[in-house]
Amino acid sequence: xxxxxxxxxxxxxxxxxxxxxxxxxxxxxxxxxxxxxxxxxxxxxxxxxxxxxxxxxxxxxxxxxxxxxxxxxxxxxxxxxxxxxxxxxxxxxxxxxxxxxxxxxxxxxxxxxxxxx
Amino acid sequence: xxxxxxxxxxxxxxxxxxxxxxxxxxxxxxxxxxxxxxxxxxxxxxxxxxxxxxxxxxxxxxxxxxxxxxxxxxxxxxxxxxxxxxxxxxxxxxxxxxxxxxxxxxxxxxxxxx
Numbered sequence: 001x002x003x004x005x006x007x008x009x010x011x012x013x014x015x016x017x018x019x020x021x022x023x024x025x026x027x028x029x030x031x032x033x034x035x036x037x038x039x040x041x042x043x044x045x046x047x048x049x050x051x052x053x054x055x056x057x058x059x060x061x062x063x064x065x066x067x068x069x070x071x072x073x074x075x076x077x078x079x080x081x082x083x084x085x086x087x088x089x090x091x092x093x094x095x096x097x098x099x100x101x102x103x104x105x106x107x108x109x110x111x112x113x114x115x116x117x
Numbered sequence: 118x119x120x121x122x123x124x125x126x127x128x129x130x131x132x133x134x135x136x137x138x139x140x141x142x143x144x145x146x147x148x149x150x151x152x153x154x155x156x157x158x159x160x161x162x163x164x165x166x167x168x169x170x171x172x173x174x175x176x177x178x179x180x181x182x183x184x185x186x187x188x189x190x191x192x193x194x195x196x197x198x199x200x201x202x203x204x205x206x207x208x209x210x211x212x213x214x215x216x217x218x219x220x221x222x223x224x225x226x227x228x229x230x231x
């Protein structure tokens with residue numbers, strides 16, 4: 001069975017601080033996908049990134065960066081120079097190729113990030 | 118381009134009643150998935166439909182059912198509502214099941230069972 005653990009539940013930082021959100025996953029499949037979603041107060045999940053299990057390259061998109069390490073089954077997310085607009089709940093998720101890349105996502109419990117001015 | 122539309126946004130029902138939620142995917146998207154979000158259990162996968170066929174199912178009782186129409190719009194139904202069914206129900210659509218595209222989520226339907 002697959003599992004996603006986000007050990008941090010709430011993080012509070014001051015604007016312009018860097019913050020790292022941790023994600024550890026478990027799966028028996030060799031082909032899988034990892035995701036990060038952001039959920040603002042309005043409720044919809046906003047897609048941030050998807051990585052497949054064969055691509056361990058780290059990725060940077062503006063102030064966001066992701067570190068994928070298969071050796072430790074981790075897919076961590078760093079926000080550099082955080083802003084108040086980054087305040088939201090962040091979810092890490094996992095899907096397995098055999099059930100469909102975008103289907104049957106297993107989500108972590110989410111991390112509530114508060115960025116104070 | 119319109120996003121994923123879920124209706125209604127809010128719903129209050131009484132225990133024992135049934136409810137139907139609707140999801141209109143992004144135009145051209147053929148895969149629709151449903152998730153339940155509660156404070157206790159978090160986000161849990163309910164089921165996925167693709168081309169009017171249920172392709173995947175989560176671990177929910179038979180009171181939860183769904184369907185997809187030929188225009189890819191999907192509905193989910195919960196019968197004999199229980200207090201524990203109070204949740205945010207999210208729908209996600211994607212272009213296809215295996216392509217390199219992401220799933221887009223709607224804003225959800227918040228169901229309160231009293």
